[in-house]
Amino acid sequence: EPEVTQTPSHQVTQMGQEVILRCVPISNHLYFYWYRQILGQKVEFLVSFYNNEISEKSEIFDDQFSVERPDGSNFTLKIRSTKLEDSAMYFCASKGTANTEKLFFGSGTQLSVL
């Protein structure tokens, strides 16, 4: 079964450093998402992306965050200057068409900001 893949599985960084989290969505999917989950809390929406632009973003997704689809397969989340409170599990998700709300999630990247 096709799946969303994320790399790295764990990322440790120093506060103030830039990080890029990488995702390869399912190959024929058109809609892409980033969610995050702080330890013990619920999964929170960050941003959705379609047709090479952001469709929707949450209050969490401030100017420190950006997304990019640099080629036909990768979808990245960049945090420009990480803060301690950015420590979380970051999930990438994708879906195929507009007529479904079923998202397929990757296994996540655990980001630890020290």
Next chain:
Amino acid sequence: GESVGLHLPTLSVQEGDNSIINCAYSNSASDYFIWYKQESGKGPQFIIDIRSNMDKRQGQRVTVLLNKTVKHLSLQIAATQPGDSAVYFCAENIRFGPNYGGSQGNLIFGKGTKLSVKP
């Protein structure tokens, strides 16, 4: 406001029993609901979904019930197995609201319930 913290509601059941996991959703305009299962160290995995024009939907060993009057969603797992042990999240989406882009939308997740199955 809602409380957040490190402790999830926990449901502990005996292997072979039926499990019922409940979820209260927040927005009366939500018209699509979905249950995800999250095992330790993994991403959410789709279980079953339901649209607001239905009040029940069945899958393999799972049933989702929707009560729009009280904004309540439940997931029933028949003959619970040790492999069902995980955190279960409900999520809602407004697909056809006035601010909905027609093709985007996003899922709003609930807090999750931890299911523990005793052998």
